[in-house]
Amino acid sequence: MKKLASYNHHIITSTNHFIILFSLSFLLFTSCNAPNKQEVTQTDITIRTDSLFVPTGNAELDSLLQLAAVAPVDTNLARLYKNIANIYEYNDLDLAKEYCWKLKNLSEKLNWNKGLYYFAINYQVLLNREGLTDSALVVLNEALELAKKEKDEIIIASLQASIGSIYMSLDLCEKALEYYLESIAVLEKNDPNNSLGNVYYMMCQLYAQMMSTDKAIEYGEKAIHLHPDNQYAFYSLAIAYGVIHQYEKAKFYFVEALK
DSSP, X not given: OHHHHHHHXXXXXXXXXXXXXXXXXXXXXXXXXXOOOOBOSSOSOOOOTTXXXXXXXXXXXXXXXXXXXXOOSBHHHHHHHHHHHHHHTTTOHHHHHHHHHHHHHHHHHHTOHHHHHHHHHHHHHHHHHTTXXXXXXXXXXXXXXXXXXXXXXXXXXXXXXHHHHHHHHTTOHHHHHHHHHHHHHHHTTOOTTSOHHHHXXXXXXXXXXXXXXXXXXHHHHHHHHHOTTOHHHHHHXXXXXXXXXXXXXXXXXXXXXXX
16 A cells, blocks of 8 residues: 555656646647737737836846836737746746736737637646646636637647646546547647657556556657657656566666656
């Protein structure tokens, strides 16, 4: 029982890492394929509540805050809000949430759905950090319904993988597997943001958690083949071998992960 509890702790910790990593890969893809900026029908610069810049001492954050204080009200401002929220995520969850909501409200005003996906992916990470998994699922499912209406397969797959990882952290393995498989079906055909490898290593951990070790090893090896420099892929495969007591192999892959 102690071994199982320790194993489940590894799963939950790694799942939280996956939620963040997968979200980042999704955001990287969508930012690289961003549409031309859309503007609200009003002149140039609009006075906003964040127009008074107060230095924080963080050079990167201060630069973004300065830009946001004078930026035209368009999708580039929404992206600034997203980037500011990402930085605040590590030191001030309340401010991170505030800028996520600025992103959401502006995206709705601009009728810019991609901004709503940004919001969902960012905000669910913050909710997960607080252990509010039910709320995170609500946010992701709302975004998923919008993506389905737009028939955007890549965003659908990205959101499904994030939802699957939350179900996995809740030990709802069959539900997690359902979402992962739906995500993989799309990503294996078209994986522009290289997120497939991340889903593979989480599938490795999920199958290990379900004691389907052959499947776990299969997906762990797929993850390493796809991303041989991803430490979490080696980590996941090490866990899978540990479950079936092949400790030398487990040790080998743990050492590779450490490298």
